[in-house]
Amino acid sequence: MDKSGQADVSGLHGDKPKHEYCASISQAMGENPIGTAGGQHHYLLVEVPLPWTDNITESSKFPNGMNDVLKKCMAQGLQFRFLAIWSEFNSPPPGYTRVIEYRQPAGEMVPYVKREYLLPTEQVADLAEALLASGSVDQYHTWQQPDQGIRDILVCTHGTHDLCCGKFGYPIYRELGEAFASSPDTKLRAWRVSHIGGHRFAPTLIDFPEGRFWAHVTSEVLGAIVRREGATVDIIRHYRGVSGIGAFGQVAERELFASKGWSWLQYAKTMVIQSQSDTGAVVQITYRSPDGSDYGTSEFEVYVEGTVKTGGCGHDGEVKQLAVR
Numbered sequence: 001m002d003k004s005g006q007a008d009v010s011g012l013h014g015d016k017p018k019h020e021y022c023a024s025i026s027q028a029m030g031e032n033p034i035g036t037a038g039g040q041h042h043y044l045l046v047e048v049p050l051p052w053t054d055n056i057t058e059s060s061k062f063p064n065g066m067n068d069v070l071k072k073c074m075a076q077g078l079q080f081r082f083l084a085i086w087s088e089f090n091s092p093p094p095g096y097t098r099v100i101e102y103r104q105p106a107g108e109m110v111p112y113v114k115r116e117y118l119l120p121t122e123q124v125a126d127l128a129e130a131l132l133a134s135g136s137v138d139q140y141h142t143w144q145q146p147d148q149g150i151r152d153i154l155v156c157t158h159g160t161h162d163l164c165c166g167k168f169g170y171p172i173y174r175e176l177g178e179a180f181a182s183s184p185d186t187k188l189r190a191w192r193v194s195h196i197g198g199h200r201f202a203p204t205l206i207d208f209p210e211g212r213f214w215a216h217v218t219s220e221v222l223g224a225i226v227r228r229e230g231a232t233v234d235i236i237r238h239y240r241g242v243s244g245i246g247a248f249g250q251v252a253e254r255e256l257f258a259s260k261g262w263s264w265l266q267y268a269k270t271m272v273i274q275s276q277s278d279t280g281a282v283v284q285i286t287y288r289s290p291d292g293s294d295y296g297t298s299e300f301e302v303y304v305e306g307t308v309k310t311g312g313c314g315h316d317g318e319v320k321q322l323a324v325r
Helices: 022-028 066-075 121-132 138-143 163-180 219-227 247-266
Strands: 042-047 081-086 096-103 113-120 151-156 188-193 205-208 212-214 239-242 268-277 280-288 295-312 315-324
Touching (some): 022 163, 022 295, 042 121, 066 121, 113 138, 163 188, 163 219, 239 247, 247 268, 247 280, 247 295, 247 315
Parallel strands (some): 042 081
Antiparallel strands (some): 042 096, 081 188, 096 113, 151 205, 205 212, 268 280, 280 295, 295 315
């Protein structure tokens, strides 16, 4: 970056032709993805067989009545994120559909709680409405699946929405399924997922139940994420942040994730925003390791360091870059 905080784009891609891949431009510009994870506390995942259209609700195999439920719940002001999922590695029995809810308990910086159902497809819309509206789901108890501590890793492959997710996301999804989720005894499932935001970060994925977003995932980075091995600082440039907290909080959390390593995932932690403006925030995070041997409170001043120009895939723009000091 130059002294003004603006990345020097001279000699790079000319005017960034819009036909170039946005993910390639993002990497070439050195864009830091931190602070771009979704902020939702409630996710609803529903299996939708391929093919997918740009607008996922217009897909030919989108569950009947589901679009009406989504519109109704949004009109009521309910806060949630709907995502379509599919996997050649976990296909449901004919006539059945898997519905997975990830909801974050009260308070931030805690893993999401999962409820999963495998039920007749014609009942999906009614179950979805009950889950989104926090209604009774007792009648669906028969279809609820036990939570066996399985991680769900969702890789965006929604190529009809953005070319990068199809071109770059699909190979990572295949590798995830074939190399890490192929055993019936595995505690990990590989999923395709519809648009999760940030297609310029393709291959991009979400790791549930933690709700951690990752960007520009390579084979090496994928192995580290799945195995939770190696120094987190070595892959932290691929980290978009953890869902359920705002962008400034994500930047602060990254600092501790980088320094504490993978054990950070097991820490109890709370976050307080001491002050905030459009250009920064003072974030305080209190933490404690499971055995109580490591605890404390860290304070971070998060600020807008500058901007980076983006482009490609028919778009052109500029995004803020966040940092701590």
